[in-house]
Amino acid sequence: MQKRTVSFSRHASNLFFHILTNCNLRCEHCYINKEQHGAETLDIETVRKWLALFSDTKHETNVVFLGGEPTLHPDLAEAVKEAKTLGFQSVTIDTNGYLFHDILDRVTPKEADFISFSLDGATRKTNDAIRGNGCYDRCVTGIKNALSRGFSASVIYTVSNHNLHELAMMPELLKNMGVHRFFIQVNGLRGKSSGKTETPQVTREQWLQTVPKVVEKLARAGITVTWPKVFLDPDDRFECAALVSKNYFVFPNGRVYQCPLCEDYPLHSIEIKDDRLVKTSKISEQDLYQLSIPEGCVMNKLIQPGNISFNPDGSPEHRIACCMLKEEIRP
Numbered sequence: 001m002q003k004r005t006v007s008f009s010r011h012a013s014n015l016f017f018h019i020l021t022n023c024n025l026r027c028e029h030c031y032i033n034k035e036q037h038g039a040e041t042l043d044i045e046t047v048r049k050w051l052a053l054f055s056d057t058k059h060e061t062n063v064v065f066l067g068g069e070p071t072l073h074p075d076l077a078e079a080v081k082e083a084k085t086l087g088f089q090s091v092t093i094d095t096n097g098y099l100f101h102d103i104l105d106r107v108t109p110k111e112a113d114f115i116s117f118s119l120d121g122a123t124r125k126t127n128d129a130i131r132g133n134g135c136y137d138r139c140v141t142g143i144k145n146a147l148s149r150g151f152s153a154s155v156i157y158t159v160s161n162h163n164l165h166e167l168a169m170m171p172e173l174l175k176n177m178g179v180h181r182f183f184i185q186v187n188g189l190r191g192k193s194s195g196k197t198e199t200p201q202v203t204r205e206q207w208l209q210t211v212p213k214v215v216e217k218l219a220r221a222g223i224t225v226t227w228p229k230v231f232l233d234p235d236d237r238f239e240c241a242a243l244v245s246k247n248y249f250v251f252p253n254g255r256v257y258q259c260p261l262c263e264d265y266p267l268h269s270i271e272i273k274d275d276r277l278v279k280t281s282k283i284s285e286q287d288l289y290q291l292s293i294p295e296g297c298v299m300n301k302l303i304q305p306g307n308i309s310f311n312p313d314g315s316p317e318h319r320i321a322c323c324m325l326k327e328e329i330r331p
């Protein structure tokens, strides 16, 4: 098994393109906020023009189409094909599994390199309590359909106190479905939930007691796993992804963020106006994430200070890693 921290690279870029914010579900941890992100569904001509804005670095840029639920977009298939034609390194669709508009019939595995399915429980009961009734069955069916047609299907699991207890059941479920790629996320590290109920975050102790064991079990089952670092070890170097790599989170209202933790606020450093990228004026996320503090990530300290605990002398017990910093284990 190979375990490593995935370092940030100036030569890799990710374009997280929210082409609409509408969704058929109301997951309790959803970070989409129409006041901040817009309620529009971008028309396909706009999607084409906005993709082209990021095509300078196309050979090193991975495009991820998101929503809302991106398969609700009637022209998602055209958007995927356009991204391929423009020469982007890879194209991913992040879906809740409902796969609207017969998307699997309208793109090929060569066009959509990856399809990522969100599943937040190993059982119907737990997943559907978080994501909505009927969701588990639709998602599992969607995963099986995608795999049977030759797509590379992965699963994303957002850990909270409501589903941490089922993480250890995922190796068996993924193995049975034939999924070889698993992404763990953690609730609360990316903006506020727009759901009606508060989804409790796991504590550092719960995280460290559970996640390392499960990822090893997953790797032994032949599954590659990526999960967030969250808490830096004393010897780890702190790096802010917005300063050392290129990640763009694009929303239908034209806001472009470089730090996902800023997405609840009008702090975007770039916006798309008249189909052109324009730098925003002060104060933007750039003025904040350049600050160096002993607690690690500035935005975490500003918007999620409850994640940090302090020693009696006022120093932080642990530094919080950039929410983009991932660890990976391969079988």
Ligand code: SF4
Binding pocket: 023, 024, 025, 026, 027, 029, 030, 031, 032, 067, 068, 069, 096
């Ligand atoms: S988390 Fe995803 S699937 Fe759930 S409501 Fe939000 S956009 Fe929809």
Ligand code: SF4
Binding pocket: 239, 240, 241, 242, 243, 258, 259, 260, 261, 289, 297, 298, 299, 300, 321, 322, 323, 324
């Ligand atoms: S989460 Fe923190 S460290 Fe990461 S990009 Fe945002 S401000 Fe920088």
